[in-house]
Amino acid sequence: AQTVTQSQPEMSVQEAETVTLSCTYDTSESNYYLFWYKQPPSRQMILVIRQEAYKQQNATENRFSVNFQKAAKSFSLKISDSQLGDTAMYFCAFMKHAGNNRKLIWGLGTSLGVNP
Amino acid sequence: EPEVTQTPSHQVTQMGQEVILRCVPISNHLYFYWYRQILGQKVEFLVSFYNNEISEKSEIFDDQFSVERPDGSNFTLKIRSTKLEDSAMYFCASSETGQVSYEQYFGPGTRLTVT
Numbered sequence: 650a651q652t653v654t655q656s657q658p659e660m661s662v663q664e665a666e667t668v669t670l671s672c673t674y675d676t677s678e679s680n681y682y683l684f685w686y687k688q689p690p691s692r693q694m695i696l697v698i699r700q701e702a703y704k705q706q707n708a709t710e711n712r713f714s715v716n717f718q719k720a721a722k723s724f725s726l727k728i729s730d731s732q733l734g735d736t737a738m739y740f741c742a743f744m745k746h747a748g749n750n751r752k753l754i755w756g757l758g759t760s761l762g763v764n765p
Numbered sequence: 766e767p768e769v770t771q772t773p774s775h776q777v778t779q780m781g782q783e784v785i786l787r788c789v790p791i792s793n794h795l796y797f798y799w800y801r802q803i804l805g806q807k808v809e810f811l812v813s814f815y816n817n818e819i820s821e822k823s824e825i826f827d828d829q830f831s832v833e834r835p836d837g838s839n840f841t842l843k844i845r846s847t848k849l850e851d852s853a854m855y856f857c858a859s860s861e862t863g864q865v866s867y868e869q870y871f872g873p874g875t876r877l878t879v880t
Contacts (some may be wrong), residue, residue, distance in 0.1 A: 682867050694808075694856055694871035740808060744867060750821045751796060751860065751867060752810040 651676045653743050655756035662731045663764050669716075670726045670759045672741030678702075680746045683717065683724045684753070689737040697739070700724065728761075736763045767791045769872035771857050777878045781846050786875045788840045788857030797840045798858040798869060799832065801825070808856070814840065847879045 652675045662668035674683070685697040700708045700717050708715050712732075716725045728735055741756040770789045778784050790797050799811040812822040812832055819832065831843045840859075844851055854876050858869040 684868075686871075691873070692854060692876075693873050694858075696868060696870075699868060742808075746867070750813065751869075752798070752813055752821055752823075753800070753808075753869060754810070755808040757807045 651678070651743050651745065651754050653741055653754055653756040655741055655759050657759045658757070659760045659762070661762040661764055662728075664731055664733060666731055667727060667729045668731055668761065670728075670739050670741075670761065672724045672726070672756055674722050674724065674741070674743050676722070676743065676745065678745045682744045682746065683715075684742045684744070685713070685715070685724075685726045686740045686742060687735075687737045688740065688758070689734075694740075698726065731763045733763050733765060735761060737761060769857055769859055769870050771855075771872035771875050773875060774873065775876045775878070777880065778847055780849060780879055784844050784847055784877065786842045786844075786855050786857075786877070788842070788872055789838055790840055790857070790859030791861070791870055792838070794859035794861045794870070796820075796860045796869075797832075797834070798860075799842045800856045800858065801853040802856065802874075803850075803853045811842070844877075847877075849879050852877055852879045 654673045681702045683700045687695045687697045698710045698713050712729045714727045738758045740758045742753040772787045797814040802808045812826045813820045829845045833841050854874045856874045857872040860869045
């Protein structure tokens with residue numbers, strides 16, 4: 650069975666600084682997808698960034714980038730130039746690519762606070 | 766931009782009562798999901814639905830739960846006899862089909878409180 654581990658329950662960063670959230674996963678699958686979702690106080694689940702396991706290039710979305718290390722089964726999220734609006738819970742999630750079974754398996758989340 | 770909607774935003778019910786949570790997925794999406802998040806805990810997969818049938822369900826999704834797509838636009842989750850431990854945030858999600866079909870779009874959630 651797949652598992653996702655986020656070892657940092659809480660983190661904080663100063664506005665405009667850079668922060669990295671860690672995520673590791675365990676799977677025997679070779680083809681899968683990884684995601685970071687953001688959940689602000691409104692509790693809406695918002696996709697931040699995604700990575701296909703077959704792609705060696707790390708995904709980037711504006712200030713958000715990932716460091717995907719397939720052999721190490723590591724998928725960290727880097728937030729550059731942190732903004733107050735980045736304050737949220739961040740969840741790492743795994744999905745195996747297997748027909749119609751596309752459930753997301755979630756980590757416990759990291760609560761990120763951005764300080765002014 | 767199309768979005769997933771959910772109603773109600775908050776539902777309070779008494780233990781033993783039936784509740785129906787409603788979702789309207791994005792119109793051209795064919796895969797539908799329900800997840801739940803007990804306060805302060807991880808998000809848990811409940812069920813996935815494709816081609817008018819359940820494609821996968823978790824251990825949580827027992828006989829008290831059912832899903833339905835009654836009219837081609839709504840996607841509902843029914844809990845037949847609610848328990849205190851069903852209190853949680855319930856999220857509906859949908860994804861399209863095709864090459865780039867894995868991204869799941871989430872609704873804003875329904876907060877269910879069982880008293």
